[in-house]
Amino acid sequence: MITQPERYRSTARLLHWIVALLVLPMIAAGLIMTQDGLARPLQDALFLLHKHIGLLVLFLALLRILYRWFNPAPPLPLSMPDWQRRVAQTSHVLMYVLLVVMPVSGFIRVRAGGFPIELLDALGLIGPIPRSKELGDTASALHQAAAFLLIALICLHVAATLYHALIRRDGIWARIWPPSGGD
Numbered sequence: 001m002i003t004q005p006e007r008y009r010s011t012a013r014l015l016h017w018i019v020a021l022l023v024l025p026m027i028a029a030g031l032i033m034t035q036d037g038l039a040r041p042l043q044d045a046l047f048l049l050h051k052h053i054g055l056l057v058l059f060l061a062l063l064r065i066l067y068r069w070f071n072p073a074p075p076l077p078l079s080m081p082d083w084q085r086r087v088a089q090t091s092h093v094l095m096y097v098l099l100v101v102m103p104v105s106g107f108i109r110v111r112a113g114g115f116p117i118e119l120l121d122a123l124g125l126i127g128p129i130p131r132s133k134e135l136g137d138t139a140s141a142l143h144q145a146a147a148f149l150l151i152a153l154i155c156l157h158v159a160a161t162l163y164h165a166l167i168r169r170d171g172i173w174a175r176i177w178p179p180s181g182g183d
């Protein structure tokens with residue numbers, strides 16, 4: 001008899017928590033570095049980190065999506081109402097989409113604006129994005145709108161986790177924690 005797994009495999013859990021640990025400071029850095037009146041050296045350092053860690057997030061997100069494609073999520077508890085399943089599944093798909101939209105729009109915004117991405121430049125990886133104010137402004141607006149949607153989804157996601165872990169106590173938390181071991 002084939003038994004259904006009750007939790008995500010350790011690869012999925014590890015990738016979830018590495019991406020979460022990178023995305024939360026990325027959001028903070030993005031919001032801080034775009035404030036007026038920030039000291040220039042701090043702003044430069046935040047931009048440098050934001051651009052490079054953002055590209056690392058893109059790589060990890062694509063890896064995660066590929067892994068997820070071949071490894072479906074374990075079935076949700078039977079006690080979970082249909083509407084909650086739908087909200088959970090839709091928000092997870094949206095978060096995966098945004099994990100790609102965010103770095104790609106950031107990348108286009110930087111390249112179209114003619115700004116450096118130091119590591120790629122040093123490696124000679126200039127890329128195909130033309131210099132264009134219009135394209136840069138569009139990518140910037142998309143980056144900002146997607147950032148606020150992502151922040152809202154993460155708040156919903158964390159609130160739902162707390163609800164399941166503290167009120168329903170239906171084992172959802174143990175599906176994603178701890179980040180490794182116990183396959």
Ligand code: HEM
Pocket residue numbers: 016019020021023024068073088091092093095096099154157158161172173175176
């Ligand atoms: C403190 C922060 C976080 C907590 C407490 C948390 C908690 C959880 C939990 C409990 C699950 C399992 C849901 C289930 O059983 O189906 C989960 C899955 C998921 N989380 Fe998080 N999470 C956090 C941060 C994030 C962040 C920052 C992202 C992405 C931006 C994210 C994206 C996802 C996705 C896409 C899934 C679905 C995995 C899949 O089915 O492939 N999470 N999270």
Ligand code: HEM
Pocket residue numbers: 023026027028029030031034050051052053054055057058099102103104105106107109110117140143144145147
């Ligand atoms: C998961 C990845 C990313 C997240 C969560 C993220 C988040 C944010 C946030 C919250 C902001 C402030 C809101 C805004 O003004 O747009 C921001 C700004 C910005 N981000 Fe990102 N970002 C990511 C990836 C990237 C990447 C890969 C780049 C470039 C290679 C980048 C370049 C920028 C730039 C240039 C700004 C300033 C926008 C402007 O003033 O036009 N971001 N980001």
